Amino acid sequence: MASRTRFALQRIAPPLRTLRYYHSYTHPTPPGPFNSIESSILAAALPHIPSHGFTHTSLSLGARDAGYIDASTNLFPRGAFSLVHYHLVTQRLALAGQTHILQPQSAEVKPPGTGAKVKALTWKRLMRNREIIHRWQEALALMAQPSNVSTALSELSALSDEIWFLAGDKSVDTSWYTKRASLFTIYAATELFMTTDKSPDYHETRGFLDRRFKDVQVVGSAVGNVGQWVGFTAHAGLNILRSKGVRI
Numbered sequence: 075m076a077s078r079t080r081f082a083l084q085r086i087a088p089p090l091r092t093l094r095y096y097h098s099y100t101h102p103t104p105p106g107p108f109n110s111i112e113s114s115i116l117a118a119a120l121p122h123i124p125s126h127g128f129t130h131t132s133l134s135l136g137a138r139d140a141g142y143i144d145a146s147t148n149l150f151p152r153g154a155f156s157l158v159h160y161h162l163v164t165q166r167l168a169l170a171g172q173t174h175i176l177q178p179q180s181a182e183v184k185p186p187g188t189g190a191k192v193k194a195l196t197w198k199r200l201m202r203n204r205e206i207i208h209r210w211q212e213a214l215a216l217m218a219q220p221s222n223v224s225t226a227l228s229e230l231s232a233l234s235d236e237i238w239f240l241a242g243d244k245s246v247d248t249s250w251y252t253k254r255a256s257l258f259t260i261y262a263a264t265e266l267f268m269t270t271d272k273s274p275d276y277h278e279t280r281g282f283l284d285r286r287f288k289d290v291q292v293v294g295s296a297v298g299n300v301g302q303w304v305g306f307t308a309h310a311g312l313n314i315l316r317s318k319g320v321r322i
Contacts, residue, residue: 114140116160128154128212155216162229165202191241210269234258260286
């Protein structure tokens, strides 16, 4: 009887996944959150976002463009948030193909340090939002919904890790956490600022980003231990979440 019960539970319960919050050259990249049909619909929907926003309309138009019936949108129980999630994932992964911006223009130019690379990649990712930035407030509202907050924050954390990894960070001590937590906060704050920036080529956003990096350098040299740093970052992170509409 016990063996039959255990067998039944094994059939019902899916195997537990081991989550990895670090990069590794020796382990394959985990499968993405979307299957091939979902990806084709979402990819086809992205060009409609500038006109129709992160909405069910864009999702439906994407389904038609991909050759599926409108009812195919039922594949996305989280509705328009799936568009936001797909955008976040694909733009994060696209950064791996942008590392050429980290190379010096000539042999006479000194290669940038890790910090400069992190800033360059952060700016590159922000600029990937420029075509849909006038719709990003809609995306932020969707991300702030209680059912979506966990996924949104997880993806933002993955972006922070990706940027440090691509910049060549090799740290294995406690700074691994502080660096990623700091970039997490910087990126979220700058992205929010960018939604209201009307300056040419987002000049004011660039200035805002530079100031945030300087603030982190000042705070990092002022705090006495990791606990103080984590406290500072957590407080800043809470303010970011509240600015996105999360009630905490």
